[in-house]
Amino acid sequence: MSVELGVIADDITGACDVAAGVTAAGLGAEVRLGVPRADEAPTEACVIVALKSRTAPVAEAVDESLRAARVLRVMGARRIYQKYCSTFDSTDDGNIGPAADALVDELGAAASVGTPATPAVARTMHRGHLFVEDRLLSESSLAHHPLTPMRDPDLVRVLGRQTSRPVAFVPVEAARAGAAAVASGIRDLHAAGVRHVLIDAVEEGDLDAAAGAVADADDLLLGGAAGLAVALARRLGDGQPRRPVPAPPGAALILSGSGSERTRAQVAAFRGPRLDLDVDTLATDLDRAVAEAVSFIDRARGVPLISATADPAAVLRTQKQWGRERAAALVEDALAAIAAASIASLGVRRILVAGGETSGAVAAALGVSVLRVRRVAAPGVAWTTATDAAGRELDLCFKSGNFGATDFFSAAFEEDG
Ligand code: ADP
Secondary structure, three states, X not given: OOOOEEEEEOOHHHHHHHHHHHHHOOOOEEEEEOOOOOOOOOOOOEEEEEOOOOOXXXXXXXXXXXXXXXXXXXXXXXXXXXXXXXXXXXXXXXXXXXXXXXXXXXXXXXXXXXXXXXXXXXXXXXXXXXXXXXXXXXXXXXXXXOOOOOOOOEHHHXXXXXXXXXXXXXXXXXXXXXXXXXXXXXXXXXXXXXXXXXXXXXXXXXXXXXXXXXXXXXXXEEEEOHHHHHHHHHHHOOXXXXXXXXXXXXXXXXXXXXXXXXXXXXXXXXXXXXXXXOHHHHHHOHHHHHHHHHHHHHHOXXXXXXXXXXXXXXXXXXXXXXXXXXXXXXXXXXHHHHHHHHHHHHOEEEEEEEOHHHHHHHHHHHOOXXXXXXXXXXXXXXXXXXXXXXXOEXXXXXXXXXXXXXXXXXXXXXXXX
16 A cells, blocks of 8 residues: 555544544545554555644654654655644644654755645634634633643744744735745745744634645645645545444443533533542542542443543642543553553443643553554544454544534434434
8 A cells, every 4th residue: 555645643633533544534544643653554545643842842742753754654655744733733842843843853854835724623823823713813611721831823933942943924915826826835835944833823724725735845844833734735636435334232331531611511411320539539549539439331332432621720720639641541541541441340331532732641551553544524524444362353532622512422323313
């Protein structure tokens, strides 16, 4: 299988976001959790390596990204795409800039070119400024993100703080004039010394122009959120959206460890059986809390939700009490243990997980290494099939905190009638 697009994603839900989009656009995709071995043959034209590098120490993020790029090259990837969040989640230290610098050098590329704009989920970029729905990034809920608060909407400035190399943007007028105009914009900026080029995009057609400008350039590191990857897939794929595969049999479960605004609304709107986890209780006796949750799942009628999702004030309280990292670890360990125990003892085979870090913890506990898209559940969200460490076939949906409509926790299961 020749790999048209090799993607290095900085978290697991971002990887699934790309997988959902490119599959729907007609390019088959598989997600590898962690850097695969170089001798693991690719089975799809788009191979996405899911790292946990968004908030990792800079050196670790750079090292993992480089290892992923090398393996993707050995697999024969014709294009390397650095996938980051559509809200450009990062800090002044990185990790988008340092990883891009290192990847450009590794690939011998002339520059990095990309955009976080993803109009399908209302992320647009104009004059180098990122918007989330109708607000500037800095006026959205991302300004208060606990790990990567985004308080500056000017991405030239934001990325400029993460790299010593010059950054500039290609304006939306170029995208409106077509791929050739974007390509010439990129060339002009490169000739002027720019080494990281961001491309304005407000509509899906702008992304198609950007994709047209870069798809066949073999001297560029491509990058951005799912939007540009999907536009590339429209050019590189066969145009045939993959047919959804029916869900495997087995009981289902929802786990939520996300604190995002959207997930809070999804938890509040959920009408099925729900058990809330309390961090104080987890800290006192984690094993007992896990056992109680498993018993709740066993007795539940309908798909149950086990949730640690709380409003920002409550999260702040538990973080003050237990420390941010310990509170997060307690929630992640508990949800991961509940997932593993429900699979082993209750016959659960289908799990919807809300939250990026939470998804990473659950996937690690289950020992899954490859995810294949079974069905796109919502923009940026897919049900995927995977085999766990014990050889059981699972149906997993890893949802980024801010994705999915308010009724997603029930709508996601609707295919089963
Ligand atoms: P999102 O995709 O919405 O950012 P994540 O799972 O990536 O969601 O991040 C949420 C983090 O918050 C996780 O590390 C999780 O363990 C932690 N967390 C969840 N609920 C609580 C809570 N009630 N108190 C403290 N931390 C929490």
